Amino acid sequence: MKTWLIVPLGLLAILVLTLFAFQLPVGESLKLLFEGAFADKYGVHRTILKSVPLILIALGIVVAWRAGVFNIGGEGQLLVGVSAGAAVAHIFAGQGWFFQVFILVVCMLAAGAYAGIAAWLYAARGVNVVISTILLNFVAIYLVNYLVRGPLQEPTKAIPQTATLAPAAMFPVLDRQTGLHAGIFVVPIAALLVWLWIQKSPSGFRLRLVGQNPNAARAARIPVTRVSVMALVWSGALCGLAGGIEYLGVSGYLFDKFSPGWGFLGIPVALLGGLNPFGVVLSGLYFGALFAGSRNLEAFGSASSSLVFAMQGAAVLGFVALSEYVRARSIRGAA
Amino acid sequence: MTSSATVEPIIAARRLVKRYGRFVALDGVDVTLYPGEIHVVLGENGAGKSTLVSLLSGALRPDEGEIFVRRESVDLRSPRDGKKAGIEIVHQHFALVPSFTVAENLALASAERTGGVLNVGREASKALEAAADLGWDLPAEEAVGRLGVGEQQRVEIAKALAGGGAAILLDEPTSTLTPGEVQDLFRILRLAKGSARAIVLITHKLDEALAIADRITVLRKGKVVVTTEAEGIAPAQIARWMVGQTPPELQKEAAPLDGEIVIKASGVAVLGDRGRSAVDGASLTVRKGEIFGIGGVDGNGQLELAEALVGIRPVSGGTLETEQRPAYIPQDRHRDGLALGMSVQDNLLVEGHRLPALRRFGLFLAGAVRAWCETLVAKFQIKTSGLDQPAASLSGGNQQKIVVARALASEPAAIVAMDPTRGLDVQATAYVHRTLLDASRQGAAIVLFSTDLDELAALAGRSAFMSGGRLREGGDVAEMIGGRS
Numbered sequence: 001m002k003t004w005l006i007v008p009l010g011l012l013a014i015l016v017l018t019l020f021a022f023q024l025p026v027g028e029s030l031k032l033l034f035e036g037a038f039a040d041k042y043g044v045h046r047t048i049l050k051s052v053p054l055i056l057i058a059l060g061i062v063v064a065w066r067a068g069v070f071n072i073g074g075e076g077q078l079l080v081g082v083s084a085g086a087a088v089a090h091i092f093a094g095q096g097w098f099f100q101v102f103i104l105v106v107c108m109l110a111a112g113a114y115a116g117i118a119a120w121l122y123a124a125r126g127v128n129v130v131i132s133t134i135l136l137n138f139v140a141i142y143l144v145n146y147l148v149r150g151p152l153q154e155p156t157k158a159i160p161q162t163a164t165l166a167p168a169a170m171f172p173v174l175d176r177q178t179g180l181h182a183g184i185f186v187v188p189i190a191a192l193l194v195w196l197w198i199q200k201s202p203s204g205f206r207l208r209l210v211g212q213n214p215n216a217a218r219a220a221r222i223p224v225t226r227v228s229v230m231a232l233v234w235s236g237a238l239c240g241l242a243g244g245i246e247y248l249g250v251s252g253y254l255f256d257k258f259s260p261g262w263g264f265l266g267i268p269v270a271l272l273g274g275l276n277p278f279g280v281v282l283s284g285l286y287f288g289a290l291f292a293g294s295r296n297l298e299a300f301g302s303a304s305s306s307l308v309f310a311m312q313g314a315a316v317l318g319f320v321a322l323s324e325y326v327r328a329r330s331i332r333g334a335a
Numbered sequence: 336m337t338s339s340a341t342v343e344p345i346i347a348a349r350r351l352v353k354r355y356g357r358f359v360a361l362d363g364v365d366v367t368l369y370p371g372e373i374h375v376v377l378g379e380n381g382a383g384k385s386t387l388v389s390l391l392s393g394a395l396r397p398d399e400g401e402i403f404v405r406r407e408s409v410d411l412r413s414p415r416d417g418k419k420a421g422i423e424i425v426h427q428h429f430a431l432v433p434s435f436t437v438a439e440n441l442a443l444a445s446a447e448r449t450g451g452v453l454n455v456g457r458e459a460s461k462a463l464e465a466a467a468d469l470g471w472d473l474p475a476e477e478a479v480g481r482l483g484v485g486e487q488q489r490v491e492i493a494k495a496l497a498g499g500g501a502a503i504l505l506d507e508p509t510s511t512l513t514p515g516e517v518q519d520l521f522r523i524l525r526l527a528k529g530s531a532r533a534i535v536l537i538t539h540k541l542d543e544a545l546a547i548a549d550r551i552t553v554l555r556k557g558k559v560v561v562t563t564e565a566e567g568i569a570p571a572q573i574a575r576w577m578v579g580q581t582p583p584e585l586q587k588e589a590a591p592l593d594g595e596i597v598i599k600a601s602g603v604a605v606l607g608d609r610g611r612s613a614v615d616g617a618s619l620t621v622r623k624g625e626i627f628g629i630g631g632v633d634g635n636g637q638l639e640l641a642e643a644l645v646g647i648r649p650v651s652g653g654t655l656e657t658e659q660r661p662a663y664i665p666q667d668r669h670r671d672g673l674a675l676g677m678s679v680q681d682n683l684l685v686e687g688h689r690l691p692a693l694r695r696f697g698l699f700l701a702g703a704v705r706a707w708c709e710t711l712v713a714k715f716q717i718k719t720s721g722l723d724q725p726a727a728s729l730s731g732g733n734q735q736k737i738v739v740a741r742a743l744a745s746e747p748a749a750i751v752a753m754d755p756t757r758g759l760d761v762q763a764t765a766y767v768h769r770t771l772l773d774a775s776r777q778g779a780a781i782v783l784f785s786t787d788l789d790e791l792a793a794l795a796g797r798s799a800f801m802s803g804g805r806l807r808e809g810g811d812v813a814e815m816i817g818g819r820s
């Protein structure tokens with residue numbers, strides 16, 4: 001079998017198996033899923049919008065993980081980034097593209113700085129990044145809880161959320177019926193830039209070498225700790241960007257459940273994308289399509305929304321097994 | 336050695352074939368092992384030695400052919416099957432848990448037999464006794480990671496002896512040992528073979544093979560060239576079997592003693608990983624065009640001194656002046672040299688990524704990078720089916736060539752090399768030696784750390800000997816061996 005065919009066919013097989021395991025009619029469910037995600041403008045736009053934060057978070061995860069830094073703190077970094085972005089947005093109350101870029105930069109800086117806490121703990125104190133980033137997620141979640149009931153709460157103090165941005169402050173809307181916004185174009189640009197950095201630049205090469213063999217990197221006089229710290233900070237910044245795009249493009253305000261777990265979902269998206277920036281775009285779209293399509297399955301079929309998570313989990317496990325198989329094949333073939 | 340006609344062989348491999356894609360690693364190999372013999376399998380890198388070990392151990396399955404253990408055909412599907420059939424392996428890269436004690440490592444080997452319940456003391460004692468019988472006193476409570484390479488190997492051998500196997504295979508056991516340790520190993524192997532065991536030694540070193548072998552099998556390009564009694568065979572004859580030609584002699588060149596000083600260390604002190612003093616007041620001066628050799632038993636501060644010289648380990652005392660930071664050929668290619676999962680190209684870029692000629696506007700120039708890598712692959716005769724292949728898919732010798740190639744690529748003024756020919760075949764070793772000599776003739780100052788005294792003798796103008804973190808500058812190499820305790 002052609003190598004490139006193994007993964008998509010495998011994913012389809014896993015999807016079928018999962019539906020089968022949930023005792024759903026496989027053919028009909030696949031049709032409903034597909035229609036919900038791709039059949040019309042609504043489905044396609046829904047798929048894209050669902051995938052945007054997932055892809056950006058996953059790009060952040062890619063940057064850190066390729067350096068061997070296991071950032072599990074995307075959720076916290078996203079929330080801290082968007083909190084800072086929302087605070088600054090209300091202080092300046094601007095509009096237009098310059099204002100939006102400014103807010104995105106604020107989100108990235110704040111999220112990068114938040115990831116920098118974990119990076120500093122690692123560099124200066126040797127604290128395991130997995131543990132510190134996980135714990136910092138909880139700090140961020142409760143920080144948002146506090147902010148939307150305290151300093152950042154909307155003026156009437158009736159609901160726990162920030163004031164809503166004026167439409168002119170948000171990204172231009174491309175389609176009024178579906179809510180598709182211009183912020184989606186940040187995704188291909190970000191993917192391209194991350195790809196150029198990681199795959200095509202000396203700096204990205206050092207990052208990958210540190211991830212693959214820190215001893216060899218050290219022997220080659222590459223400052224391993226500095227590269228790890230930089231990777232984690234940029235990883236956080238990309239998670240902050242994800243929050244900012246969602247804030248300026250979809251919600252327009254910050255609230256408790258601003259993120260339905262994107263920061264965590266970004267990790268399987270990154271893995272499914274093979275930790276490759278363009279692969280992440282595809283896997284993000286796949287996850288987005290599952291979310292978009294499952295709405296249809298819920299509405300017309302008899303499945304619960306938790307099915308999506310089962311399908312995603314199975315997809316990631318299956319993919320990891322498949323990619324190990326593909327890798328072993330390539331090594332065997334080459335020797 | 337008893338007459339092979341009357342004694343039943345322990346292991347007989349018949350017409351073994353193993354292919355990797357289009358590459359035929361073993362092409363119809365016959366090997367017969369008799370009790371009470373030391374059988375040396377000789378061959379260059381890529382001749383198929385490691386593949387043969389893998390097939391006999393059960394780590395790989397042959398594509399064709401059969402393996403008989405005591406005349407019974409066996410199908411070895413895993414190393415576990417190999418162990419059950421009585422075949423014990425001592426790997427080149429040890430299969431030990433560094434953070435476990437010696438006793439725990441020894442006990443671990445028998446964990447499977449005892450069904451997961453492990454009495455460390457009881458299980459280890461068998462192996463420790465077996466080792467003691469041979470005159471080795473292993474530190475049972477010491478963590479393996481704290482032992483030197485030679486001692487770690489003793490743990491591996493004790494493990495194999497306690498396993499009770501009728502055949503023990505040792506894959507390149509001498510590659511990291513000093514001459515004294517090699518002699519000790521050979522003494523043990525002669526004791527261990529007894530009358531009932533077959534010991535197989537995989538190596539590419541002629542003199543060692545002749546020193547210990549009862550019989551010799553020479554592999555070349557996956558085929559058996561010859562299997563013969565070792566007695567009375569001339570080294571040159573074996574070399575011809577191995578390579579098809581006698582390797583050209585190396586010429587030692589007198590170092591120009593009036594050249595300008597490139598590396599100057601005065602009373603340099605360096606700390607080891609655990610904060611203890613590893614190098615204690617080392618002084619050396621290396622001039623342009625000179626190869627300065629540093630020999631000695633592994634683990635006496637060579638690694639720390641080398642790392643200090645190339646600037647990746649801080650100097651804690653004394654002064655160290657180098658004109659520019661030396662290029663570095665690290666000792667352990669798997670640990671410090673290569674990223675095995677990355678491509679051949681990426682591994683060459685470990686040095687190349689700094690070259691301004693290979694990039695523009697902060698990005699690599701794909702064409703220039705490929706051309707640069709292809710030049711190195713051609714120049715250093717790195718055998719690979721493509722630059723995009725993972726380094727893991729190359730043979731050990733070709734992996735090491737990547738490390739050497741990229742270090743010498745930009746014609747550095749100073750080079751620090753540690754065991755640069757470790758695991759290389761005769762021709763590749765001669766090639767690396769020639770390359771280092773060429774570099775020194777063109778003016779490079781080279782510090783050559785090597786546990787192989789022949790290598791120092793062949794290359795170094797002056798040599799020193801490292802012991803207990805101190806550098807002792809002797810006269811010639813023979814004197815330094817004499818000075819070894």
